[in-house]
Every structure is written in C-alpha cells, then in structure tokens.
Amino acid sequence: MRIRKLSIHNFRNLKVSSLSGLEDFNFIHGLNGSGKTSVLESIHTLALTRSFRSRKMQTVISFEEEALTVRGEFSVGEPNNGVIDVPRETLSSIGVRRSRQDLVLVKLNGEKLASVGELAGVLPVQVINPASFELLEGSPSVRRQYLDWGVFHVKHSGFYELWPRYRKALQQRNSLLRRGNIGASVLAPWDAELSATAALITAARQRHFVQLSTAFDEVYRRLLANAAHLAEDNLDEALTKMPSLSLEFYAGWKDAEDAPFSEVLKAELSQDLKSGFTRNGPHRADIVLKCGRLRAGEVLSRGQIKTIVCALKLAQSKVLLSQGIPTVFLIDDLAAELDERRCKAVFLELIDLGVQVFATAVKESDLHNEWCGDRPLKRFHVEHGNINAIL
Numbered sequence: 001m002r003i004r005k006l007s008i009h010n011f012r013n014l015k016v017s018s019l020s021g022l023e024d025f026n027f028i029h030g031l032n033g034s035g036k037t038s039v040l041e042s043i044h045t046l047a048l049t050r051s052f053r054s055r056k057m058q059t060v061i062s063f064e065e066e067a068l069t070v071r072g073e074f075s076v077g078e079p080n081n082g083v084i085d086v087p088r089e090t091l092s093s094i095g096v097r098r099s100r101q102d103l104v105l106v107k108l109n110g111e112k113l114a115s116v117g118e119l120a121g122v123l124p125v126q127v128i129n130p131a132s133f134e135l136l137e138g139s140p141s142v143r144r145q146y147l148d149w150g151v152f153h154v155k156h157s158g159f160y161e162l163w164p165r166y167r168k169a170l171q172q173r174n175s176l177l178r179r180g181n182i183g184a185s186v187l188a189p190w191d192a193e194l195s196a197t198a199a200l201i202t203a204a205r206q207r208h209f210v211q212l213s214t215a216f217d218e219v220y221r222r223l224l225a226n227a228a229h230l231a232e233d234n235l236d237e238a239l240t241k242m243p244s245l246s247l248e249f250y251a252g253w254k255d256a257e258d259a260p261f262s263e264v265l266k267a268e269l270s271q272d273l274k275s276g277f278t279r280n281g282p283h284r285a286d287i288v289l290k291c292g293r294l295r296a297g298e299v300l301s302r303g304q305i306k307t308i309v310c311a312l313k314l315a316q317s318k319v320l321l322s323q324g325i326p327t328v329f330l331i332d333d334l335a336a337e338l339d340e341r342r343c344k345a346v347f348l349e350l351i352d353l354g355v356q357v358f359a360t361a362v363k364e365s366d367l368h369n370e371w372c373g374d375r376p377l378k379r380f381h382v383e384h385g386n387i388n389a390i391l
Ligand SMILES: Nc1ncnc2c1ncn2[C@@H]1O[C@H](COP(=O)(O)OP(=O)(O)O)[C@@H](O)[C@H]1O
Pocket: 011, 012, 013, 014, 030, 031, 032, 033, 034, 035, 036, 037, 038, 039, 058, 059, 060, 061, 062, 063
C-alpha cells in the first residue's frame, strides 16, 4: 500500500498543493520555513486527523481560512516490495477536513465515516524528527506511547477497547481516593474493573514487547554494523565497542510477574489514600533501556542515542510488517541529526522493510539518491509553500 497522490489545502503555508507520482521514497527539500515539515504533518493528519507538531489544529489551519483538508490517494492491490508478503489492500483514498470550529470530517474511499475513530489503524505512520529523541530521555509517557503505538496496531490486541475502560475505572477510583476516608468496599467494583483490564492490557503489551525487543536487537546491531562498514572501519572493533543494550518492560507496578495487580491495589491502598491517586498500574508502565546496569540515557552519547531511537522506531515497523501491516515513515531533517553514514544505514533498513518514506532536508544534496538503493525515488522542492516535483 502506497500513497500515490497527496492534495493539501490551507495547511499552514501550503494553500493549494498537490504531490503526485509519489514513490517508495519521496525526498522534499527547501529552505527553512518553506513548508517541508508541513507536508509531513499533513500526511500525519491523514492518518490520525491531527499533526505531530501542534496539539491544536486551529494553529495548523492557514491564517484567515475556515478549514484545512488533506486527501491521499492510494494504489490498490499492489504487492508490497518488502520481505513479507502483505495482503492486497482495498483502501483507495482517505480525506480529512478540519475546521476552526473543530469539526472533523473523515472520508474513506469517498464515504463519510460515522465516527472519526474508525480511521484508527488504517494508515500506520511513524515519525522520526528531532522530538523523537525524547524517547530515551523524556518521561515514561513518551515510551508508553511508543510501545502502545505497536500494541494498538497489532490485530486483535483489543487495546482500542481496553484502554478507555481502564482509564474510566482509574478516574473513578482516583476521585474516590481524593474524597478520602473511604473503605475498601467502596472501591471494590473499580478495583475489580481495574484489575481485569490491567491484566489484559499488560498481557498485550508484554506479548508485543517480546517481539519488539527481538526486532530491536537485530536492527540495532545491523545499524551499527552498516554504519561502521560504510565508514570502512574495522567491523569487529566497532562491534566490540558498541554498548551492549537491553530493553526491559516495566508493567507499572513492582514485581509484576509475582504480584497480581489486585493484590497491589489492596496493599497500597493506605498510601494511595494519602496521595489521593492510584500510584501503580499500567498507566505507569515504562520501557527501560539499559546499558549494562545503567540507564542508557545517562551514559550514551547523543549520536548513540539517536541511532538507538531510529532502531526502536524501525523495530516497531518490523514487528508490524511481520503481521502484514506496512508503515509509512515521515522523517524530518534526519541529515541534521545523524551523520551521513548513519543516515545511509537507517535507509538500508527502510529499504529492507519495504515501507514508503517521506524525508525532508534543507539542501537537495543532503538527501542522497544512493540511499534508496534501486527503489523508486521522487523529489520535490518546496519554496514559500509552493511544491514542485523535480523531473
Ligand atoms: N497557520 C498557519 N498559517 C499560515 N502559515 C503558517 C501557519 N503556521 C505556520 N505557518 C508558516 O508556515 C511555514 C512553513 O513551516 P514549516 O513547514 O515548519 O517549514 P520547514 O519545515 O520547511 O522549515 C512557516 O514559514 C510558518 O511561519
């Protein structure tokens, strides 16, 4: 499945733009402020009805305009070029319109969706941009979001229904805790619901995490090896120098394998009452990346962290692809973040995954033709919100 054509209206400085003849790899270059990130945001909006840069879509709608629209046309029934055979798709178009009054209209194959939520999961997109590097150094919520992105897209994980149930029970329990002076019996129905949903959420996360960490090991080793090889370093030496990394899943409460969540809720009740909220649970889950016994974020260099973050993102897509779900990658200004050999190693992985890629840079020469191997490439130049294909 590939986006073949993108039409963008009133999206920041992109007034009326169209990108057609899109290929597996699409390179967009232009000066700062020309509209490159806006193109990537528009694709994100197609997938999730919102930008990855601004929470408020009102700020994304072009000044003085009433609404923005993005429309993507897809190639139907095209075999995937990747290592895994993806089933033929039936998606031909997605259209998203967002107004200043915050009305959201979504059309799939030309038909209006009754609920915007139905768009969820149709077009998985992954963003690699300077903010992605928060994955290691940011709060646990960034890593939860990363993990749950994968769990959510996995078929039959039930995550989409489970999470609102868990959140509702958590809110109810917290509001009772805030009242204070209540007995365990008042909390019992919410504790039961929390425990039931927590077990299912955690099991789904754990299942996905096992696959994710295997994929991560593989991708990370290859990224390092390829980056070293491309620099014509001694590969063995580079590999022995590489920090040995391990990923650990933290369910959101201590000793989760031995302690069922219902027991934890009981044991921690007096502390929860003092705090006025539920201090343990899947809403506190995390992925811990360790370098030996230390937290990776504390010992690695910026360059190493960036490589690891790329490996984490690529690993997610590898797991999804193994289940027949291809991802679209939106890569903003990678050349400003990684040196050329690391960029090339990242692109080798993208080629291997067979995914569609949109990548931006300031200069045309920052994005190299050879990064795409023998896969088709299309280039665009953006200037003051005008996008032109380079023939
Ligand atoms: N709501 C808006 N309406 C019109 N222009 C906007 C809006 N929001 C941002 N812009 C402008 O859009 C331009 C494109 O920004 P951006 O996509 O970030 O460019 P680039 O990624 O190429 O540096 C910027 O010059 C910015 O000032």
